[in-house]
Amino acid sequence: MKSIVPFIFLTIFLGIITGAVIYLTHRFNWYFSIPYTRMLYPVFAVLALFMMFGVFTTANSVSLAGHIIYILAAMTMGLMLYLLISVILTDILRLFTGFKPLTYGLIVVILTLVINLAGTLNSWNTKVTHHTIPIKGLTQTVRAMHLSDVHLGHFRGKRFLHKLVSKTNAQNPDIVFITGDLFDGRYRLSKKDLQPLTDLNAPVCFIEGNHDKYTGVQTIKNMLRELGIQVLENNMTGFKDLQIIGLNHMAADDQTFNVHTQNGHATIKSTLDKLSPDKSKPTVLLHHSPDGIKYASKHGVDLYLSGHTHAGQLVPIKYIAALMFQFNQGLHHYSGTTMFVSQGAGTFGPPIRLGTISEISLLTLQPEYLQAE
Known part of the structure; x- marks a missing residue:
């Protein structure tokens, strides 16, 4: 059953894309009185194919041509998504209004552009969020900065990382945790682009993410070690009172399907059993x-x-993500364990955020007795 799950998702996805192409073609024909509906089918079909294959085939490209194709394909992905949503919203508007078709068409175009612009600006506005978390057995407060999903690559590079480092230093953390997907592709895979990390005023622990694997995880880890970053690979370290466990990206257990991991490899269950941390x-x-x-x-x-x-x-x-993940964002509690899921500092695919924020988080870890006072 596990082996056919990707094919089921692919079939559903392609069905949605096909339906969207037909829907957009008919709507734009009506908006702009295009005499031959068939003329728009290949236009929207080509755009759909370009956004999919452009992103996934050039993600690791280091050539200028590949870089340009990726950027255009990713931006097309955002445009197509919000073009479709704008058409749907305009169809709802039609239930209560009686404008000419051209007016609805102009509303769709303007709404699509405004949404994409607002989402792009929002994605680059990285916010620092603050959370206070009581920790049992802690004898002193630890200020931990949590960064995840920076996604250095075609859209983000050294300048973006420097901004994150400046925001991190401004919070005066005791330690910095980077929980994977530092890279999005090989386009900026260089020690030069990672250099801003050396300006951090606190020790740093890094663990890999699935995109780091696609990019070249050992290369990334070697560069980080050369820059003085502590890379954890299914092992433990300590800082003040804390016991810190860093795991490679893996499935929860042998029974759990995860498209980003490989079957038959180490799991969270087996690795924690082997490490046997001090409770x-x-x-x-x-x-x-x-x-x-x-x-x-x-x-x-x-x-x-x-x-x-x-x-x-x-x-x-x-x-959809909220349905897919038991814990999708923010703080959660499970049987004595606090889970914090970062929304991420960067983006994948289109450099757009709508309904979410780009965040790095200052976690103030306090002795449990302070919360009781």
Whole structure:
């Protein structure tokens, strides 16, 4: 059953794309009185194919041509999504109004452009969110900065990372946790683009994400180590009172299907069983995706930090993500373990956020007794 799940999703996705092409063709024919409906079918079909294949075939391209294709395809993805939504919203508007077809067409075009512009500006406006989390057994407050899903690549590079470092230093953290997807592709895969990390005024722990794997995870880890970043690979380290566990990106257990991991490899369950962390110590677990919390809880993990979901990144995908992930964004509690899921600092695909924010988070970890006072 697990092996056919990707094909089921692919079939549904292609069905939605096909329906969208037909729907948009008929609407634009009506809006602008195009004499031959068939003329628009190939236009929307080509745009749909370009956005899909352009993004996925050039994500790791390092050539200028590949870079341009990726940017155009990703932007087309955003335009097509909100063009479709704008047409749907305009159809609802038609139930209450009686404008000419051309007026509805102009509303669609303007609404699509405004939504894309607003979403693009929002995605570059990285916010610092603040959360106070009580930790059992902690004897002193620890200010931890959590970064996830930076996605350096075709849209973001050294300048963006420098901005994140400046915002992080401004919060004066004791330690920085980076929970994967530092890279989105190989276009900016260089130590030069990572150089801003050396300006951080606190020690840094890094664990991989699925996009780091696609990009070249060992290359990334080697560069980070050369820059003085502590890379955790299914092992533990310590900081002040904290026991810190860093896991590679993996499925929760052997029974869980995860499109971003490989069957037959280590799982959160098996790795935590092998590491056997000290349950008497206040413990932080770093893993890219918010999976396997029951195994974290079983091993006495107090705080589980992850990202991966982007909180869906875009309306309406954020609502689909909320159904796909048990923990999609923010703080959650499960049987003695606190889970924090970052919405991510960067974006995947179109550089747009709508209904979500780009965030880095200051987590003030306090001794539990302070919360009781």
